[in-house]
Amino acid sequence: MRRLLPAATVLAGLTLAVAACGGGGGAPASPAPSAADPTKITGEVTWWDTTRPDSEGPAFQALIKEFETAYPGIKVKYVNVPSDQAQNQFQTAAQAGSGAPDVIRSEVAWTSQFASLGYLQPLDGTRAVDKPDDFLPGPLSSTKYNGKTYAVPQVTDTLALIYNKRLLKEAGHEEPPKTVAELKQTALDVKAKTGAAGLALNVDSYFLLPFMYGEGGDLLDVQNKKIVVDSPANVKAMQTVADLISSGAAPKPATTDSYANAMTALKDGKAAMIYNGPWALSEIYQGKEFKDKQNLGIAPVPAGSVKAAAPTGGWNLAIYAGSRNIPAAYEFVRFMTTQKAQADIAKKISLLPTRASAYSDPAVQGNRDVAVFQPIMDTAVPRPWIPEGGQLFQPLLEGYQDLVGGKSPPADMLKKVSDQYHGIMKDWS
Amino acid sequence: MTVSTGNATAARQEPRGRRRERPGRLRRSFGAHWYAWAMVAPVLAVMLVLIGWPLARGVYLSLTDATEANIGRTIGVNVIPSTYEFVGLDNYLQILTSAVFWDKLLWTVIWTVVCVAAHYGIGLALAVMLNRRMRLRSLYRVLLILPWAVPAFVAAFIWRYLYNSDYGVINGMLKLAGLAPVGWLDDPTTAKAAVIAVNVWIGVPFMMVALLGGLQSIPSELYEAAEVDGAGPWQRFRAITLPGLRRVSSTVILLGTIWTFNMFPIIFLVTRGGPGSETEILVTYAFREAFTGVRNYSGSAAWGVIILLMLVVLAVGYRRTLRAQGDPW
Helix, strand or coil, rough: CCCCHHHHHHHHHHHHHHHHHCCCCCCCCCCHHHHCCCCCCEEEEEECCCCCCCHHHHHHHHHHHHHHHHHEECCCCCCCCHHHHHHHHHHHHHCCCCCCCEEEEEEEEHHHHHHCCCCEEEEEEEEECCCCHCCCCHHCCCCCCEECCCCCCEEEEEEEEEEHHHHHHHHHHHHHHHHHHHHHHHHHHHHHHCCCEEEEECCCHHHHHHHHHHHHCCCECCCCCCCCCCCCHHHHHHHHHHHHHHHHCCCCCCCHHHHHHHHHHHCCCCEEEEEHHHHHHHHHHHHHHCCCCEEEEEECCCCCCCCCCCCCEEEEEEEEECCCCHHHHHHHHHCCHHHHHHHHHHHHCCEECCEEEHHCCHHHHHHHHHHHHHHHHHHEEECCCCHHHCCCCCHHHHHHHHHHHCCCCCHHHHEEEEEEHHHHHCCCC | HHHHHHHHHHHCCCCCCCCCCCCCHHHCCCCCHHHHHHHHHHHHHHHHHHHHHHHHHHEEEEECCCCCCCCCCCCCCCCCCCCCCCCCCCHHHHHCCCCHHHHHHHHHHHHHHHHHHHHHHHHHHHHHHHHHCCCCHHHHHHHHHHHCCCCHHHHHHHHHHHHCCCCCCHHHHHHHHCCCCCCCCCCCHHHHHEEEHHHHHHHHHHHHHHHHHHHHHCCCCHHHHHHCCCCHHHHHHHHHHHHCCCHHHHHHHHHHHHHHHCCCCHHHHCCCCCCCCCCCCCCHHHHHHHCCCCCCCCHHHEEEHHHHHHHHHHHHHHHHHHHHHHCCC
């Protein structure tokens, strides 16, 4: 009998929790939690955070403290999972039905994949989604799958050209380059006049996209279900990248740990420019070159022959469908995506809010990093949010590595990537 | 252990001449040794559950088109029906007719042969050296065993840092010596050499310890007698040491081969299979099938079964040759 007691308590707790949920589980028509005071909900919410634990994590942990004060019945278990492992670990745990967190910080490209596999709780009409009209359309589009909402946008981002003003000035450039041709010239000047490297490339698929968009290319043509990664525009883009390396404007990048190497080079003043997003800023400011924050320049990515455009990235908060604390998770997601929470994060660590209203918050307007990124966001290109979206990067990464290693010329490399895409999306042309 | 040996010898002795009188050897053995069977039963049951069931399930999956998307499950409000089907040997055909399989197989074989040869050669040399009387012998032994004590993933990360093209120690030393730095993990050839070096570093201590044990079991009288007969060091090594180590050697080489063939963490953590997928061996490739994107359960199960079959064939063949040759050294 004694053994049965804890089980009975859990059962009772669950029943209570379900009752408090007020039918929020499946009925999109009834946003009716009015029966109970949401701050009386009890439970424990495990959150897998994917931010950098040292530079970004503390800001979110401070936010969690606020949440726990506002909702004394809910305890948040904070787990930091590295962003390159979270997708895999979540899939394993969700599929096995044990060990999955209640809430996951899901990358925009993962969300539709998780949703298509049935791992995410539909959120339409629940307490989790507050004032959906306030969210920016790009990030909001990444939370939908088959017409249903499966996540709430937490932060958004895109790529920009991040540069060391001092080095550019020493090379005779007051202004950051606006086109890829100028980028090459600026980088060569930096190399000739200061000895530092011009542009540090990061060998990763995501960082190829600005070059592709710049020439009018893309990975997929979703409307016509067509794979267009080997288009002439993309070939031209890859030639541009190869030329940056062979001309010496960008030193031949390492393909292993290239993100860390590029960041270190920028932070130490060994390279003048990199492509990166707002998530990297708090880490960059820790570097010795940027003790004086004014030395850091942020500009839109240089334009190709067609336009200047970078991909829309960002992170959503999604709830595991098998969570035992769904009502508590709704409140947590709601709290973490309020205008106030987003403004707070933007102010502290310059991550970009997904709510239009957050940008008018005085604290956010005073943040110059956000002010620089905001117009860049307006030209950012949302990627196709399809379940396969998360699988498109590995083939492209391998292709990029081959390109850097001089193993395959641009056209061959893209052909190989295209072949692999056809293997992933068998019914696409 | 003792029970099953007793059982085996009993079974061998009994049928002598009495086979025709009483049929049902198995039943008779069961009647006489029911207690032994009863004691073995729990172990058998556990083995069946822990090894037999996953194996059977894996083989079954490899004959279907199951993926993460079409295996049925219910998670909270989401109900996904099971829609995978039996497809026979389709997965195997696809793998065996793909160029990537033969590429990976070739590299896996090279990787295994080079690594095991280096493990054994270096391990034997060190063992012979450490087997002599010298000062600080135990200190050397401890130092040489150290790589083995370091968890593979820690070692992999240390090496990855050593190899870093811009900030690594190896290139730092090259620069100090006035040489151009090398992108160790960025070029297929150097990346392959690099992962082999890491694996050799990790695998040598085990070989060394095992062979040292073997060396110490060779009676020193043999060496003394040989010396009296006027045999030189090389002759003593060939005529006494190698034959004396035969049992140990054959076992550790087989073990080393299987371990190296399946050495997942080194490749995965040092290069992630890159550049491109050049350093990917069969098991890391199977892992990628199984654990990236929408997991392809059936495909990776087929890869697993193929890898298992290759190793079983290898092990059986190896044992047979050893037995047939009597003295392979």
